[in-house]
Amino acid sequence: MSVWESHRGRLARRRALERDDGRCLLCGNLATDVHHRIPRSLAPARKFDLDNLVSLCRWDHLWVENTPEESRPRGFLLHSWDDPAAIPVRSIFGVLMLTPYGTTQQITEGAQP
Numbered sequence: 001m002s003v004w005e006s007h008r009g010r011l012a013r014r015r016a017l018e019r020d021d022g023r024c025l026l027c028g029n030l031a032t033d034v035h036h037r038i039p040r041s042l043a044p045a046r047k048f049d050l051d052n053l054v055s056l057c058r059w060d061h062l063w064v065e066n067t068p069e070e071s072r073p074r075g076f077l078l079h080s081w082d083d084p085a086a087i088p089v090r091s092i093f094g095v096l097m098l099t100p101y102g103t104t105q106q107i108t109e110g111a112q113p
């Protein structure tokens, strides 16, 4: 990885943690990890996209990666062809849409078209 790439990686990680107030989106505890909703290996071009990044604690990061049948319906794990900005994250803080701009929109279930 180039110096530029690792700089971009650190910046994206910091912005994701700031957006999520440093909290794990699954349990609300302190976040230690930033997880790629579309695994990096499947979508290298999306690895710095903020809508593709979620803050997690180490425990829940392992849970997400080891129980795809549960983490996928909650929006924590996506397919390579998915658009992360269009798929909500069912977090402990509510149902959230993550934007590519590093912001979050809370959506009300049932009010969707």
Ligand SMILES: [Zn+2]
Residues within 6 Å of the ligand: 024, 025, 026, 027, 028, 029, 056, 057, 058, 059, 060, 061
């Ligand atoms: Zn957690």
